[in-house]
Amino acid sequence: MMDKSKVDYSLYLVTDSTMLPPGATLVSQVNSALENGVTLVQLREKETDTKTFIEEALKVQELCRQHNVPLIINDRVDVALAIDADGVHVGQDDMPIAMVRKLLGPDKIIGWSVGYEHEVQELAAMGPQYVDYVGLGMIFPTETKKNAKKSPMGPRGVSKLLDAMQASNATWCRTVGIGGLHPNNISRVLYQVCSEDGKRSLDGIAVVSDIMASTEAGEAAKRLRSIIDARSYYFVDGMDSEICLFSWWLQERIKSTKQNSPLIHHITNKVHQNFGANVALALGCSPIMSEVEPEFTELSNMPHATLLLNTGSVAPLETLVSAVRAYNEAKRPIVFDPVGFSATSVRLQLNRHLLEEGQFACIKGNAGEILSLADMNVGKMRGVDSGHTGSDISILVAATKIVAFRYRCVAVCTGQVDVVANGLNFGQFNLSTGSDSNPSQLPARIVEAGNIPVMGKITASGCSLGTTIACLIGGITVEEDIFGGVLLAVLMYKSAGYTASLKCKGSGSFQAHLIDALDNMLTENDPSTWFAKTSSI
Ligand SMILES: Cc1nc(C(=O)O)sc1CCOP(=O)(O)O
Ligand SMILES: C=C1C=NC(C(F)(F)F)=NC1=N
Numbered sequence: 001m002m003d004k005s006k007v008d009y010s011l012y013l014v015t016d017s018t019m020l021p022p023g024a025t026l027v028s029q030v031n032s033a034l035e036n037g038v039t040l041v042q043l044r045e046k047e048t049d050t051k052t053f054i055e056e057a058l059k060v061q062e063l064c065r066q067h068n069v070p071l072i073i074n075d076r077v078d079v080a081l082a083i084d085a086d087g088v089h090v091g092q093d094d095m096p097i098a099m100v101r102k103l104l105g106p107d108k109i110i111g112w113s114v115g116y117e118h119e120v121q122e123l124a125a126m127g128p129q130y131v132d133y134v135g136l137g138m139i140f141p142t143e144t145k146k147n148a149k150k151s152p153m154g155p156r157g158v159s160k161l162l163d164a165m166q167a168s169n170a171t172w173c174r175t176v177g178i179g180g181l182h183p184n185n186i187s188r189v190l191y192q193v194c195s196e197d198g199k200r201s202l203d204g205i206a207v208v209s210d211i212m213a214s215t216e217a218g219e220a221a222k223r224l225r226s227i228i229d230a231r232s233y234y235f236v237d238g239m240d241s242e243i244c245l246f247s248w249w250l251q252e253r254i255k256s257t258k259q260n261s262p263l264i265h266h267i268t269n270k271v272h273q274n275f276g277a278n279v280a281l282a283l284g285c286s287p288i289m290s291e292v293e294p295e296f297t298e299l300s301n302m303p304h305a306t307l308l309l310n311t312g313s314v315a316p317l318e319t320l321v322s323a324v325r326a327y328n329e330a331k332r333p334i335v336f337d338p339v340g341f342s343a344t345s346v347r348l349q350l351n352r353h354l355l356e357e358g359q360f361a362c363i364k365g366n367a368g369e370i371l372s373l374a375d376m377n378v379g380k381m382r383g384v385d386s387g388h389t390g391s392d393i394s395i396l397v398a399a400t401k402i403v404a405f406r407y408r409c410v411a412v413c414t415g416q417v418d419v420v421a422n423g424l425n426f427g428q429f430n431l432s433t434g435s436d437s438n439p440s441q442l443p444a445r446i447v448e449a450g451n452i453p454v455m456g457k458i459t460a461s462g463c464s465l466g467t468t469i470a471c472l473i474g475g476i477t478v479e480e481d482i483f484g485g486v487l488l489a490v491l492m493y494k495s496a497g498y499t500a501s502l503k504c505k506g507s508g509s510f511q512a513h514l515i516d517a518l519d520n521m522l523t524e525n526d527p528s529t530w531f532a533k534t535s536s537i
């Protein structure tokens with residue numbers, strides 16, 4: 001008798017005979033998949049007559065038995081009973097869960113499709129005797145599910161459903177993500193999806209077309225298996241972030257920036273472009289401003305290329321998305337500056353969509369933007385300058401840590417005191433058990449250099465911190481320390497701002513002095529002379 005508590009949900013194949021490639025059969029695809037690491041199978045045949053369905057089910061059941069993998073039947077409780085399958089998966093419009101449990105008895109597996117928080121409440125209300133696992137989806141757009149009523153929820157949407165499961169104590173219930181899952185997004189989903197308390201992540205992922213439509217189903221399964229077993233997302237740091245506070249470490253990083261002269265690809269607003277280019281040049285880097293989509297792949301594969309994506313730009317969403325994909329594919333870091341994050345609903349949609357589309361090394365914003373990203377923003381944001389200087393530092397620290405945690409990045413909240421939080425989790429993820437920490441436990445530092453009022457009076461001052469961050473993380477090999485690179489950039493930029501504010505005659509000459517200061521700091525490379533100080537928080 002199968003032990004329900006021992007089921008491995010990590011790689012869940014859901015079948016579909018309508019997409020088989022020439023020469024393949026349902027049985028051949030399932031067999032190849034079982035031989036290459038699939039741990040659970042669901043027979044989901046929406047258009048098959050019952051007689052054929054049962055014939056297929058018996059064949060698939062035999063294959064599953066040989067590999068000691070449970071077989072779940074989608075929707076057809078009668079067929080599941082007829083062949084004594086290991087369980088049933090039902091959707092929201094199928095037979096009610098209580099009836100399914102009554103028919104199947106306590107030892108069979110029952111799976112339920114869940115896409116909304118109210119469905120999680122229903123699940124929790126039923127208690128642990130009913131639903132054993134839920135399929136959370138759809139995560140990304142998919143052609144496989146006909147007339148899908150749900151819209152893609154993205155990794156953030158899945159994390160919110162895990163939050164709802166934690167909040168309602170549905171901790172017995174296992175979870176798999178489903179919908180548009182493929183090798184180019186699975187490690188990102190497993191890396192990003194986590195409940196905010198850090199206690200639970202997906203138990204596995206479910207795929208249909210990646211295997212069923214594949215001409216090499218075994219290879220497809222093997223590839224998915226290795227991605228899941230890697231337990232890491234591919235480009236973030238593996239170093240202890242404290243090391244980056246030693247002067248010699250800072251000097252080494254600046255030396256490598258000068259040597260590597262990274263390509264800093266700006267997709268940014270018109271106001272920032274000129275100043276950003278000059279800041280990049282002052283930092284020994286080579287700026288390029290391009291919204292020409294056909295060149296993104298080439299640019300992202302140039303040595304040390306780094307993308308600065310500032311959504312004050314007017315480029316269409318698809319252009320921004322293809323830039324994010326290009327740099328994620330090339331395993332090169334992206335600095336994301338969600339300008340005016342929720343100032344208008346258009347910007348909010350655009351920024352939220354970008355956050356679902358890719359992985360960012362660093363997300364930088366002012367207090368208003370960071371508070372919005374952390375869902376802590378009270379009231380509407382004003383324009384891009386909304387500084388919320390009134391928010392006391394502990395609130396800003398909490399918000400910055402939440403953003404770092406949710407998006408698994410280094411989050412920077414700029415202001416009189418800058419906050420830098422490290423949510424990278426060393427690029428690691430666990431199945432089922434969540435993250436090694438919750439937001440409040442993330443390493444974070446503040447950077448201050450006294451008050452620099454003139455900094456807020458020039459435009460693109462915040463944007464050009466984005467450029468500085470891109471320069472300093474572009475210069476290091478990303479296996480080193482993204483958090484350290486970001487912290488170094490914030491230290492340099494705030495110090496340069498302070499120096500410039502002492503020398504300038506007003507906001508006009510401030511910009512020139514700021515660039516002078518960065519230029520000199522790079523040349524002298526003596527962190528002991530920098531004004532800005534950092535402390536952990
Ligand atoms: C069967 C199914 N259920 C979904 C849900 O959102 O509940 S999405 C889906 C189809 C997933 O197919 P593919 O892996 O080919 O994208
Ligand atoms: C509609 C579905 C949603 N989720 C799942 C699974 F991933 F297996 F849980 N299977 C389905 N058939």
Ligand SMILES: [Mg+2]
Nearest residue numbers: 339365366462
């Ligand atoms: Mg900004």
